Each structure stands twice: as C-alpha cells, then as structure tokens.
Amino acid sequence: MKNQGRTLLQKDGTKTVLASLLSIVIGLAVGSILVLVVGLFSDNLGMASAWEGIRLIFFGILSTGRNTSGSLTWGFNPQSIGNMLFRATPLILTGLSVSVAFKTGLFNIGAPGQYLMGTMVTLAIALGIPVSALPSPVIWLLAFLGGMLAGALWGCIPGLVKALLNINEVLACIMTNWIAANLVTWFFDANKMFQNTVENTKSSYVYKTAYGRTMVDGAWTYVDGSGVQTAKLGLDKIFPGSQVNAGILIAILIAVGVYILMTKTTLGYQLKACGSNRHAARYAGINDKRNIVLSMAIAGALSGAGASLYYLAGNTEFFWQTYQSLPAAGFNGIPVALLAANNPIGVIFTGCFMSMLNIVGLQLTNLTAYNEYITDVIISVIVYLSAFSLLIKMLLSSRKKGKPAQAAPDSPAEVKAVEEASAEKGGERA
C-alpha cells in the first residue's frame, strides 16, 4: 500500500514537470507560428527570415550572431549564458514572490510595484550614502536590505486591505502598482542627485561609486574608492563579456531558503493552511489575517530583493519615468511561478528559462527584422496554458494509461467524498 502511494507521488511530480515542458513547447510553437504567419504575409520579411526567426526562438541562447556571408552562426555563447543567469536573478525572486503568495491563496500581481519600491530604496541608499562614510560592502548590504524592506512594506498594503476589509487582492495590487510607479517617478524627479548627469531620464550608475562618488564640501565629486556593486566572485571569468555576478547565487540561496520555510517550518505550515482553507485555519486558531499580511510581506520582500540584486549589479540602467509602464520583471514572476507549479526549487529553473527567452528576444531584435515582443507573446501563452495545467496533467496521465480523459477518482470512497463535497457546496445557503 505504502509503496504504491510513493510511486504515485513520484508520478505526480513527473506529471507536473511534463505538463510544464508541454506548456513551454506549445508556447514556443505558437511563437513560431506567429513568426511564420507574419513572415509570409509581410512584404519585407519572407520565408527565409521567418525560418531564421523560428530557429532563434528555439535555440537563440546558442546563437553567436551572423558570419560574414550573412547566415546565422551557432555555438556556445558565454556572454549570452552569463547574461541569462544575470537576468534570471530578478525573475527567480519575483517568481518566488508570486509563488509564496500563491501558497497562501493570494495572487500577487503586485510584484511590479514591490519591485519598483525596492528599486527606489536600493538606489537611494546605494547612491545616497557616500563611500567615505561607510565601507562599501556595508552600503551594499544596507541597500539590499532596504530594498527588501521597501518591497515588504509595499506588499503589506494589499495584504492588509485583503485581511481587514476583504478587498480582492488582485485589484488592490494593481492599484498599488500604479501608485508605486508614480511615487518612484516623483522621488527621482524631486531628487536630482540620483539622476544620471548625462541622461537625466536614467538613474545614476551604482558602479560609478566604485570610483567613489562622495560628498566633498557639499558637492558630489568622484574619487577613488571600493565599489558598492555586487561582487562578481569570478563568474565574469567563466562567462566573459556578460553582466553575471554573485546575485544569481544569492537568488538560488534565497530559493532554497524559501523551500525550507514553506516545507519544514511551522510558519510555512500556517501559511499553507491559510492558503488551502482559510476557514479551517481560523477554526484551528491560526491567525489567518496575520498570515495573509505576513505572506504578502514576504512576497513583497522577495520582489524587492529581486530589484535590489538587479540594480546593485552596477551596470544596469534604471529609467525612472515609470509612471506610464510597469516593469516586466514583476509581471514575469507570474509565469515563472506558474510554470514551476509554485515549487521554490523549480522556480530557479523556470526563472532561468524565462531569462533565456529574454535573451532570445534580444537576439531576434538584433539579428532579424522581428522584435523582442514575440517572447512576451510566448510567455503569455505559457501563462494561459498554466491556467489549466491540471487538465494538461490529466491528459498526460490518461495518455499513458490509454484511458479516456476524465477526472476519475480512484475509489468508491473518493466518489463519495467528491459527491458530498459538491452536495455540501450546493447546500451552503444564506
């Protein structure tokens, strides 16, 4: 009996992975079809370029550009892979953010806002504290923690209104997103010291502080000094030419930490209990409201951490006029979490996959007449598919057994339980 159960569980895990892989393949296929259709119907594109586009969609990460005769070349591209790891860093963290909230039964569509608030505070600390005042690793740490805290506080808002006033967290998150977008713009607009001196729509570079941006006699000047940006830990040697740094390692560590939190601790147990059945959690004396707020705070902190790690890299640019658009890194946490079935370890891989798509998009823009938005289409298809991932899983299992697809409970007992459940649902009145 027990052995049977274990293989079943294993099967369930495999099915989840297979379902995700299937979603990915379908998503890429839809993207390819779109490229093909556009290529065929467009005057200036054509079949050959469509074929290039499709190949890039699938293998763009291995693209090394074009050779002198103009055809695509392929091979190991350390720069692409390094950049993939770098860009995966914020995606893993926003993915974790969304999945932690999911486990508590909340849809954290507020990751973009939390990400922006994290960005703002991180940059303010990293650029605002002169390296002469504190050792740069301390500034780095303060900036990182500050970003997390800002994200956490911003996540608390939808959490609080959900817990206390029962407002749909999705709407509350959307509103806080736009409020954050305006707040951040306001902040950088009002504080010229954080603007880039050359292009004032950008923030200053963090890495410039590596050459020491400090206050002398009431004015900012550049002097020599140690950098505030994230250490590379030799990763730049492995992937020369890329932006990769220790941030990806921190993200992986945090993912493992979240995994432990959710599966091994009483806090994780409470969060999951609230997520699966808020009524039962309350019945058992678990403070559901506190847990909702806590879950959103953790989610916000994770999003904020994502922003911190991205912008503390030093050579990333932040365009602070955000009031008309929200950062994609926040929204893309949703597909990252869904594709990983909210498993924190899985998020590491799906985060990397999403950033790979990102790189693919850049390759498409650089090498063909197509543009990077095709990868957003692919991502949205994947999200669409994950909305009914359960069905895909069922299809997969029925395919294996060769039975018709049906939500067939395995035993009479289950049928009874299901029937009772639906009967009681129907019977819930007044």
Next chain:
Amino acid sequence: MRTMESENIIEMLHITKEFPGIIANDDITLQLRRGEIHALLGENGAGKSTLMSVLFGLYQPEKGIIKKNGQEVKIHDPNDATALGIGMVHQHFKLIEVFTVLDNIILGAETTKMGFLQKKEARAKVEALSERYGLKVDLDAKVEDITVGMQQRVEILKMLYRDNEILIFDEPTAVLTPQEIDELMTTMKEFAKEGKSILFISHKLNEIMAVSDRVTVLRKGKYIGTVDAKDTDKQSLSNMMVGRPVQLEVTKAPARPGEAVLDVRELCVPSRSHKKNAVNHVSFQARAGEILCIAGIDGNGQTELVHGLTGLEKSSGGTVTLCGEDISHASIKHRGANMSHIPEDRHKHGLVLDFTLEQNLVLQRFNEKRFQTHGFINQGAVREYAGQLIEQYDVRSGQGPVTMARSMSGGNQQKAIIAREVDREKPLIVAVQPTRGLDVGAIEYIHGQLVAERDRGRAVLLVSLELDEVMSLSDRILVMYEGEIVGELDPKQTTVQELGLYMAGAKRMDRSGKEEKGA
C-alpha cells in the same frame, strides 16, 4: 379498461448508473402509477438521488430504459424532462437567492414578447395556482429573505407553473418544522387526488407510512423491492432499508454530572444575514460528565451559538465562562486551550483537504513543543503521533499518514476529526452534527466515542438536528428556536412529539422552566 401499460405513467426499467469505481444504481426498476404517491426509501448513499437525477435528465444511465405511458423516451437534460411533464423539488433548493420569487418561478419557462419578459401574465397564473393549492408566497420578496418553508413552496409552484404531472420530491421534509411537514403532506395528497403522480424520496419511516401508497426500497445501489404501504409496517420497511434490525438505542450508563465546565450567560451573537441577533440572550451551563444536547430545526441559531462559543464569530453581548475563566473575548486559539470542537462542516472548517492526514491531525497542535523546535516541524514526531491516532481510532485511508485528506471517505474524514479533537483531551467537547451524512457503522462508532468521553468526566455539548440522535444520546436537552432557548427537557421523560412542538415554536418555557401557553 386500463391496460397495465397505461396504468404506469412512468417506468424506469433495469436502470444502471455507474460512476468511476462505484455502481450507484444497479439494475433498478421503478414503476410509478398515475395518481399515486410512491415513496422511494433508502439510507444515505442508497442511490435514491442518483435514480431521480436519471429520471430528471441530469445523468444518463449506462443501461436500462425509461418509458412514459408505455412509450420509450430519452431524457437527455432537464428540458426533456420538463417537456415530458416531469418536475422535481431538489433536496437543496435550486433557487436564485437575489431574484424575486416570481422571477424564480418563471426562470427557464418565461413568456416573452419580442424577447421582453411579460411578467403580468406570469403573475396572474402563479397567483391562481397559489390560491388554488393554498401555497402562500410573496411574489415580490427576494428568495434570500423568505423562510425555508416558503422557499419550498416556491419550488412546488415552479413545477405547477410548468404544468408538470409527475412531481419528484427529494427529501422535502428535512428542512421543515413538523407543522410545515403536515401542510406539505396535505398538499401532496391533494395533488395525487387530482391525478398527478408523485415520487417521494425519504428515509423517514413515519412520513412514508403517513402519505404514500406504495414504497420502493433501495439499498446500496440495489433494488430490494416494492410494497404496498398498507400491507407493511415500519419495522419491516426498516429491515428492508438497512438489511438488519436497526438499533437506535445507544447503550450508556446513567450520567453522573459534576461541576459546570461551561457557563454561558445572556450570550448574543449577531446574524450575518439579517439585522437581528441570531443568538439572543442565551444562558445555560454544561456540566462535566453529561451530554448536553442543543436540539432545533436547522437555522435557529445553533450554528451561530457554536461560533460564538468557539470564537469563530464575535459575540455582541453576554459572557462565556470556560473552566472558571472568562473567555467572552478570547481568541480562538486561547479558547482552544480548554475546548475541542468537532465542527458542523468538516470540509469547510474541519479539514484542510489538500493537506495530508498527518498534517490535519496536528492542525491545532503543530506549535506544541513536541512537534516543533525553533519553528522547524519535527516530522518524525508528527508521523509517529499520526500513526498512533490512526491506529487507536481506526481511521482508514489509502496511504496512512501521508494520504491526502481529500481522497478519504466522508466517514473516515469525520473519524480523523474526532480522533484529533478527542485526543486533545479538553474538558469541553463541542460536537456539531457529528454524524451527518455517515453510514450506520460510523454513526454507532461516533456515538460510542462521545459517551466514552462523557464517562471520562468531560462535558459534551452536542448540536444535532436528528431527533433520534437527540433522544438516544443526550442526558439533557435544550431546544433552540429563533435564537433563543425555549425549553429544557429530560430525554427520559419527554417524547419526540413534545420535542417537535418546542422545536417548531409551538411551545416554550419561561426562564424558570415552566411551560408558557400559546407562544
């Protein structure tokens, strides 16, 4: 002369309906004569509702045919059933709560002009019907604002509005007061007299004997037999239904009540659906070593009373004292220190269905030292404890402690909850409808457990809607009616009939325990 074929208005022949892994109806034959009241008797899960769903077009049978007036018919959906004149009052009413009564009656059978609703004609027709059968309803009231009895009349009017001649009543009396039940019986007889044919689903023998002409008995999905009501009696019907003589008596020694464990004074709990108090100035004591039962018809404030005691709902007045400590405003967790609670709705409150059995078994206790160190769960200790409870309380499941609660049968889910709550060894056990929807074996087991807990000196507060359970299990009965306690009875010295009068609000006692007249 009538032939056999025309005598039966509906024939369901050799119906077999399977669900994955279970045969809900196994070769069942049911013949309904024109103008008769035909009872369909069986325990929970015997297949009555499935059979009726097949007749109403909600399910398609794997085998068997349905005939109307001797002609074979196919019923694919409720539309087909309606076209054949078949109507059904479902056990759980199929009403739209925010719609008016009139809208509910016409929904699906609207009269329209160019797509616009013509409510005037409909209103006239419904008013005529309501007059003719004495089915009083307020056509402009919203369904959510009317009583359950009136809601049922709306359901009946829905059938009449569609000119149905075959009326199915699925457990119609479960939600009614005894007086409303009498009215319903009269109405049903009137329908039969007019030539309408009635299928009456029930597991209450009194009602079946009182109203039906013939009885068909099902047991565990199988056809047992059809008998004339006048040729049989309750005992033999009961034997047919359960397959062995029923033993409703619970064997228990006389209670030896001790000190009051729970002292409730003037407790008020606001209602969620209306502005009045759902629990209105209720006072009572529950003593150690007794089973105190709160009886009453569903919806008279029992649920809110329990929520007020356990903290799921905030009270608006009065005090609750548990083991000498005022817990009127304490948190749920704090109250849990001296109270276990077997909740009314095991899926809503009792279990986290997507957790494993072992996780559910420590739902309140995961924070105890035994099960965690510095916030990390001691997986080993939880597993060991779960194994111990599973063995001790005979909770059966596919994979032991790691079974998903969702995949367990209703009886075993309930056993798991009882195991968890009883094992917490608290001085007060609040048990709300602990046997609802369970089979006889599970019911007996749970009754035994509650009696055993009583004998170990715990106070048991039992809320039950089943009169048999109230009478056989309790040591003392409090009757709730419209949010107030209207009577305190001794089960040894009262009758079901008297209890029914209190439950229906026809009788009540004043505070001193004396009977008031004509409340």
Next chain:
Amino acid sequence: MTFLIQQTLLYAVPLMIVALAGVFAERSGIINLALEGIMIFGAFIGVLFVNMMQGFALFHDAFAAKSWLTLQGLELLAMLAAGVMGAVFSLLLSFASVNLKADQTIGGTALNLMAPALVLFLIRIIANQNTLGMAEGDAASWFMIKKSTFGIDRKTDLGFLGETFINKVYLATYVCILLFVVLSVLLYKTKFGLRLRSCGENPQAADSLGINVYKMRYAGTTISGALAGMGGFVYALTTANCASTGDVAGFGFLALAVMIFGNWKPLNIAGAALLFGLFKCIAASYASIDINGDGVCMLASAPISSHVYRMLPYIITLVVLAFTSKKSRAPKAEGIPYDKGQR
C-alpha cells in the same frame, strides 16, 4: 466648466462601457480580469482599421470634401471592428474558463500579458516604432464633431448645453451611452438577461431549469469582450488621438473597480464612472482645467505636485474599495467553473 464636463465624459464613457463589459461577464459567472488586455487589443484593431481605411480613396476624398457623414461612418465601423475583434479575443478566456474549467484569474492575466505583447509585436513590424497612429491627420480633424460640422460659424455661441454637448465631441461617446442604456435594458427586462444573471448566481439551479449554462457564460463573456474592445478603441480615439501603444495605463482595472463600486448594477456604475472619470480627467489635465472660468487654472497653481494628481485615480480607487467592500455583493457563482458532472 464646459471643458471639465467634456473631459470628464471622455474618460467616464469608456470607463462606463468597459465596466458594463465586466458586469456582463461576471453576471454570467466569469471573472473577466482581462478587460485591460481586451481594451488594448480593441484599441489596436480600431486604430489599425482607421489607419488602413485612410489609404482608400473613398475616405481620403471624404476628408478632403469634408463629408462628415462618411467620416462618422468610418468611426462607427472602426468601433465595430474593435468590438468584433475584442469579442474574438475574449473567446480565449471563455474557452479556458468554460470548457477547460481553468482558473479565471490566471486566464485573465494571461490575456492581459498577451494583448500588449501581441500588439507591440505587430506595431513594431507594421510601423517600425512603438506607436501606431493614424496614417495622416489627427483624430480631431477627422472625427471630432465641431460647429463647422453643422455649418455653424465658429463664433456663434450655442449656449452652455450646446457648447458642452454638441461642440467638440465625438459621436462614439454618444453611441457608447446609447449602447449602455440598451444593454442595461437587455440585462434586466429580457429573457436573455434573466437567464444570464441566473447563471452567475446559481448555475446549478439554472441548469436544472434547462438553461445552458455554458452557452450563457460564453454569451456573457463575448458581449463583455465586444464592449471592452469597443471601449478600448473609444478610449484611444478620444483621449490618445487615435493611437495605439499597447497600453491603456490600468484603465481596464479602473473599470473593474468602477464595477465593484457600482455593485454590479448599471445605474450605480454610470454614477461611479462619472466620479472616476472626473478624477481621471483631473489627473490628465489638471494643468489646463479652469473650473470657474476666470482664466486661472486653480489646480495647477495649487502647491501640489503633478505626481499627486496622476496618482489620485489609483489612490481614490483603493479608498473607495475600502469603504464599499463590506456592502458590495458580487454574483455568487462568479469565478467558480461550472461542471455539469457535479451538480
């Protein structure tokens, strides 16, 4: 004042129509979180339609000859195209939530991600930039109804009502108001409306009365998609100079808030939309609103940062939701997939 009312209407009317779109979906039992995405998509289709039609001699000449009737016809056709394609796009949501019993929140989010991606992908290929506008001229010169439209001299004063509701307005605004009224009647006075509403409250009951819940939910979501698509185009036409940028700045979500604030009832929604329209209007044009007509723009001269005005609609939404959430009553069965097998 005239300016304020006109500007408010420009924002309020699309909000109203898109909020009604939400009502049709939710009253049938489907949470349509994708309003935002459908708006983006509808705006793109409408703008693309206009852009392409401008290439035809018929419309080109009509513009040159100031044949307003033809141009208004073009505007209506573009609305229709946006509505039809919005409905088609929303089928993705209906299919996922009705046939596949998918999580409607995630399905809606997918559409919200898909619309801007798809639109921007296509715009970049068509226009080689991130914005798709009209091929020539602007919305005001092609579509706006002015005094000259009726051959009235520019200097004639039409009185307050005339100046406000006839001069410098778009036909689309009035078409939307008309549609709003017609559809509200449809929802409350017809058999179809009664049945649709029953599916959002108690689909089991509806099914037992022979109503096809799946069909009704498809109908509700499709109407919702058509209205949102149309609303998206009207928004782009009247407030963004008939340009599509793959973004409507959370307008679809504001519409959802309006719907909740309006308690899923058309009349309340109309009121709520006006209120929100006013705030949105203040946010967009605080610098040029002259409330009492003395030539001083009070809001701009007040010592309040422009960022505050921009944030205002979102903050107000949160506050309003906070105050109304306890009273609001959503359709009972919304968001729950209906499964015929489990009744």
